[in-house]
Amino acid sequence: MDSGTGGVAFRVLDLLRDLIVTVQLRPGQRLSELEIASALGISKTPVREALIRLDEMDLVRIVPQSGTYVTLISVQRYTTACFIRLHLEVGAARMAAASAAPPHSLEKLRQIHDQLIDAETRDDHSAFVSRDEDFHREIFLLAGHLDAWVTGRRAQFDLNRARNIRREHRIPRGPEVIRQHAEIIAALEAHDPDRAEAAIHAHIGDLERQVGRLFTDNRLNGLIELPKPN
Amino acid sequence: MDSGTGGVAFRVLDLLRDLIVTVQLRPGQRLSELEIASALGISKTPVREALIRLDEMDLVRIVPQSGTYVTLISVQRYTTACFIRLHLEVGAARMAAASAAPPHSLEKLRQIHDQLIDAETRDDHSAFVSRDEDFHREIFLLAGHLDAWVTGRRAQFDLNRARNIRREHRIPRGPEVIRQHAEIIAALEAHDPDRAEAAIHAHIGDLERQVGRLFTDNRLNGLIELPKPN
DNA sequence: GCCCCAGATCTGGCATATCAATTTAGTTAA
DNA sequence: TTAACTAAATTGATATGCCAGATCTGGGGC
Numbered sequence: 001m002d003s004g005t006g007g008v009a010f011r012v013l014d015l016l017r018d019l020i021v022t023v024q025l026r027p028g029q030r031l032s033e034l035e036i037a038s039a040l041g042i043s044k045t046p047v048r049e050a051l052i053r054l055d056e057m058d059l060v061r062i063v064p065q066s067g068t069y070v071t072l073i074s075v076q077r078y079t080t081a082c083f084i085r086l087h088l089e090v091g092a093a094r095m096a097a098a099s100a101a102p103p104h105s106l107e108k109l110r111q112i113h114d115q116l117i118d119a120e121t122r123d124d125h126s127a128f129v130s131r132d133e134d135f136h137r138e139i140f141l142l143a144g145h146l147d148a149w150v151t152g153r154r155a156q157f158d159l160n161r162a163r164n165i166r167r168e169h170r171i172p173r174g175p176e177v178i179r180q181h182a183e184i185i186a187a188l189e190a191h192d193p194d195r196a197e198a199a200i201h202a203h204i205g206d207l208e209r210q211v212g213r214l215f216t217d218n219r220l221n222g223l224i225e226l227p228k229p230n
Numbered sequence: 231m232d233s234g235t236g237g238v239a240f241r242v243l244d245l246l247r248d249l250i251v252t253v254q255l256r257p258g259q260r261l262s263e264l265e266i267a268s269a270l271g272i273s274k275t276p277v278r279e280a281l282i283r284l285d286e287m288d289l290v291r292i293v294p295q296s297g298t299y300v301t302l303i304s305v306q307r308y309t310t311a312c313f314i315r316l317h318l319e320v321g322a323a324r325m326a327a328a329s330a331a332p333p334h335s336l337e338k339l340r341q342i343h344d345q346l347i348d349a350e351t352r353d354d355h356s357a358f359v360s361r362d363e364d365f366h367r368e369i370f371l372l373a374g375h376l377d378a379w380v381t382g383r384r385a386q387f388d389l390n391r392a393r394n395i396r397r398e399h400r401i402p403r404g405p406e407v408i409r410q411h412a413e414i415i416a417a418l419e420a421h422d423p424d425r426a427e428a429a430i431h432a433h434i435g436d437l438e439r440q441v442g443r444l445f446t447d448n449r450l451n452g453l454i455e456l457p458k459p460n
Numbered sequence: 461g462c463c464c465c466a467g468a469t470c471t472g473g474c475a476t477a478t479c480a481a482t483t484t485a486g487t488t489a490a
Numbered sequence: 491t492t493a494a495c496t497a498a499a500t501t502g503a504t505a506t507g508c509c510a511g512a513t514c515t516g517g518g519g520c
Contacts, residue, residue, distance in 0.1 A: 007294060007503060033472070043505040048472085049282055056286040064237060065472055065511040080377040087321035091313060147310040151381055237473060263502070273475045278502080295481040295502055 009046035012036070013053050020059050020070055021157060023164045027223040031060065031068045059157060072225040073158045075215050081155035082208040088152045089136060089204065092143035093196040097188050099142070106188060109138050113181055120174040128174065129163075135181055142188075162214050165223065173210060180206065239276035242266070243283050250289050250300055251387060253394045257453040261290065261298045289387060302455040303388045305445050311385035312438040318382045319366060320430045322373035323414065324423040329372070336418060339368050343411055350404040358404065359393070365411055372418075392444050395453070403440060410436065 016036075019025045037047045051068050054060040058077075062068045112134045119127035133153075140149035180203040187196035215224060246266075249255045263281065267274045281298055284290040288307075292298045342364045349357035363383075370379035410433040417426035445454060 009503080032470090034470090044472090045504050045506090049279075049503090052279055052282050053286050056283050062472075063512090065470095066513070067471060077377060080375050083321060083375050084318065084378050084381060087317045088314065091317035145310050145313050147307060147385075148314050151314060151385060155377075155381060239473075262500085264500085274502090275474050275476090279473090292502075293482095295500095296483075297501065 007046065008042055009049040012040065012046055013050040016050055016054060017059065021160050021164065023161050025070050027070050027072045027161065029070045031070065033068065057154060073161055073220065073223055074225040078158045081159060082204060084155045085152045086204040088148050089139060090197050090200045092140045092145055092148065093184065093200045094193040096139060096142035097191050097193040097196040105142060106185065109185060112138055113185060116181065117178055120178060132177065159211060162211065165220060166214060166217065176206065237276065238272055239279040242270065242276055243280040246280055246284060247289065251390050251394065253391050255300050257300050257302045257391065259300045261300065263298065287384060303391055303450065303453055304455040308388045311389060312434060314385045315382045316434040318378050319369060319434065320427050322370045322375055322378065323418065323426040323430045326369060326372035327418050327421055327423045327426040335372060336415065339415060342368055343415060346411065347408055350408060362407065389441060392441065392450065395450060396444065396447065406436065
């Protein structure tokens, strides 16, 4: 997942990003430049640069002269992330459905779908999540707007963190997801934009509803950004 | 537009961002940490931190041990930015149209619209662009997804840079924009999501088409990222 | 017991110095 | 003339030190 190469700062960035998304660094937790630096046997500088990048992607918040904190999970941000994903994927799916669509172009999508089914059979949660991401990424690729996928994905960190707090070992909603993906593929094959839109709508809407309940989980107490105290 | 407060690094960030968006620093231009630092009478550190943030928002590209360059204007990125704006604004407008919509909530939107008309009358290009941004921002606000606006806006730097290279002193498409905005307001007032979607579609589609021609401007030679040389 | 304030401590912000990779200029050989 | 090689200069990358502001702590006053 990480670039592998690059300077020390980038390796620190990858490390911290992973630790945050997998909630090994918990939301609200205080980080110390010096502490991280000495733990890794390097100086503060590359650590600081990594933290600046993380700050820029809203994964941490640097408070001057006070400390750097892992951002809390924000229900508002999650809701917005769903909104963004929904509308971008609808647009991408419509575009993909309307395109000339060489018959083989959907082959990759079907292949990913098969791998998803396989992951569900093997009950491999990690692979399932990965293949699921690949599936949606492929839709943007088909629409010729891969960059937009990056945008939608960036808005989705909170969802992944909430998921990882649950540490679900069984795959949730596996069969439904597979069924919904199959419907999306069918709509693309039929070159039916309206059907594709409906399929995406159902899929993302379901996701938002299901995961919305996740935020009421007791385990998230203190890890969630409260609505404005005004 | 800038925060006003904050440390030196943030003031450098605001300065450089403005210089880049207004193309006083031209696409492809090489920047030097040391040069900027001494010009501002500060050390390289805050300059570097600002550049890291700019790198994270794709306004510059830091090449290790080589140099930092203002990114070229990318037609691909611009097209994707239009795609993102189109679909997010359609979603937001539909949501705003469908909402309960207290009668006074649209008042702000009408007010901005009036200011836009005023700017067009006075032929104040800068104010026109500003009010235009406010207008679209307000739509996201009405939909309750202001964060999504930030996402859409971030993807739009290239458009603004291309605009500023033209340095148009007359307001382009002023009357059409005003007419299209009026139609959007009318659709929202009528609580008609389909009509709102159509209005946004027309507006953004028009924008993409008009500005698309802008990229063929001779003045942009060398400032645009060429399609993959493969 | 509670509140307030001063000093110690910790944090990030910035400056400075050194390093290594890269680019570039100069030079030499074909 | 040109191509290739070498060395100096430039750049970003990292380490380190110091500073100012924020936080924490503990003692004194109410």
